[in-house]
Amino acid sequence: xxxxxxxxxxxxxxxxxxxxxxxxxxxxxxxxxxxxxxxxxxxxxxxxxxxxxxxxxxxxxxxxxxxxxxxxxxxxxxxxxxxxxxxxxxxxxxxxxxxxxxxxxxxxxxxxxxxxxxxxxxxxxxxxxxxxxxxxxxxxxxxxxxxxxxxxxxxxxxxxxxxxxxxxxxxxxxxxxxxxxxxxxxxxxxxxxxxxxxxxxxxxxxxxxxxxxxxxxxxxxxxxxxxxxxxxxxxxxxxxxxxxxxxxxxxxxxxxxxxxxxxxxxxxxxxxxxxxxxxxxxxxxxxxxxxxxxxxxxxxxxxxxxxxxxxxxxx
Numbered sequence: 001x002x003x004x005x006x007x008x009x010x011x012x013x014x015x016x017x018x019x020x021x022x023x024x025x026x027x028x029x030x031x032x033x034x035x036x037x038x039x040x041x042x043x044x045x046x047x048x049x050x051x052x053x054x055x056x057x058x059x060x061x062x063x064x065x066x067x068x069x070x071x072x073x074x075x076x077x078x079x080x081x082x083x084x085x086x087x088x089x090x091x092x093x094x095x096x097x098x099x100x101x102x103x104x105x106x107x108x109x110x111x112x113x114x115x116x117x118x119x120x121x122x123x124x125x126x127x128x129x130x131x132x133x134x135x136x137x138x139x140x141x142x143x144x145x146x147x148x149x150x151x152x153x154x155x156x157x158x159x160x161x162x163x164x165x166x167x168x169x170x171x172x173x174x175x176x177x178x179x180x181x182x183x184x185x186x187x188x189x190x191x192x193x194x195x196x197x198x199x200x201x202x203x204x205x206x207x208x209x210x211x212x213x214x215x216x217x218x219x220x221x222x223x224x225x226x227x228x229x230x231x232x233x234x235x236x237x238x239x240x241x242x243x244x245x246x247x248x249x250x251x252x253x254x255x256x257x258x259x260x261x262x263x264x265x266x267x268x269x270x271x272x273x274x275x276x277x278x279x280x281x282x283x284x285x286x287x288x289x290x291x292x293x294x295x296x297x298x299x300x301x302x303x304x305x306x307x308x309x310x311x312x313x314x315x
Contacts, residue, residue, distance in 0.1 A: 022297065038100070042076035044166075046115045047157040048073045048108075051247035069101050069172070072157045075108065076100040077115075085110075112153055114158045118185040121147045121176075129174040133164035137150075140174045146188050149181070186274045187281050195240070195250045195270050196222075198277070202287060206268070208296040215258070222252060234258040236266075243269045245295075256296075266296040 037043030050071040069075065077099050080086050086098040090105050096107035110116050121127040124147035130137035133155050143149075149167040156163030156178065164175040182191045190198060199219035207214040215227035215236065226234035234253045243251040249270045256264040272292040279285045 037076050037078065042083070042151040043076045043078050045074065045076055045098075046113050046151070046154055048075060049114055049247070050157075050159055051245075068159070069106065069108065069112075072159070073101060075106075075113070075158055077113075081147065082171070088280075112235045114154050117151045118148055119151065119158075119181040119183070120185065120188050120191075121145050122151065122180055122182055122188055125175045127176055127180040129167070129169055129172060129176055131174055133166075137175065140172055141169065141174065143169050148185060150162075154178070160186045175259045180294065184271070184274070185301075190277065191275050195252060195273065198270070198273055202277070202290060204273070204276070204290045204292055206266075206292060207295040208266065209293050211264065211296045211298075213266065213294075213296045213304075222254075224254060227256065229258045229260075229262070230257065233301060235262075243267070246271070263299045264296050265299055266294050268292060268294050 048069050048071050048199050071127055077097055087095040088098055090096050090107060092297055093202075096109055099106050099108050101108075121143050127143040127145070127147075129140045131140055131261065147169065149169060151158070151165055152168060152173070153166035154163065155165075158165070158178070161178055165178050165181060166175050181261075182188055198215075198216070199222070202219040203216040204219070205214070206217060212230040213228070213234075215234070216225045217223070218225065222238040224238070225236040227236055235254045236256050239253050239255070241251055241253055243249050245269060246269065251267055251269045254266040256266060256267075258264065274296070276290045276292040277286070280287055280290070285291075
């Protein structure tokens, strides 16, 4: 019986060490450059995107010191013999990429990386597809404007807007100058336009089903009409700010005052508006069907009061 218990303890300890290595990373060589690809692999280089959520594994974090990757960190991704990223299953239908970061072997979600992005060629530059990331590289072809390209690899963080980006255009793989590309996947007519310019000609019908909130936004001046929260009427004022989640970007906040006395805050990011406008361009919807994502919540004071009331009812 004691032998069985000892074996069980050893197994549990082994599982813990394996999990710990996934979270904190495993040193694959103390002498290797943290950005260098190990000799047994072919690798691609990319960076962790701003606004990324780097998840930890379900461990007792009080037992260890966690030092996870952070946005803009450089990571090296090894490829298998077929040129594919090496994926490791971490949960049901959830796979992470194997990567090297700061001299450690780690697992990371593709959604946290620059290579998960798609960018468009700009119209104000001649976009050359070149053979290597160098000003002396040979020109492979010219890419027309407003072409959507997937990021295969990048020499610098995309947000730095410097260096080169590896792409595939018409089955020809090469590099383009980062300054020749937009910052997102949306039509370049929206490139660098601020939120107020974007929405000016349009009207949007928005709805948050979780809080039964809906209203209409007139783009010119962010005027709110037909405001309802459940069966109650509401009025709204707006203010500009920065997004509270996702990639850092411009956002508009609507402060709702409801006839039942409650107050809500609704957030809409630039990407929420642009995503809907892109659907119009792609002819998936018409301008009369613009319905961007909106995130509404009770104001903090209201939330605390509701929580307190619920606690009293429970008692």
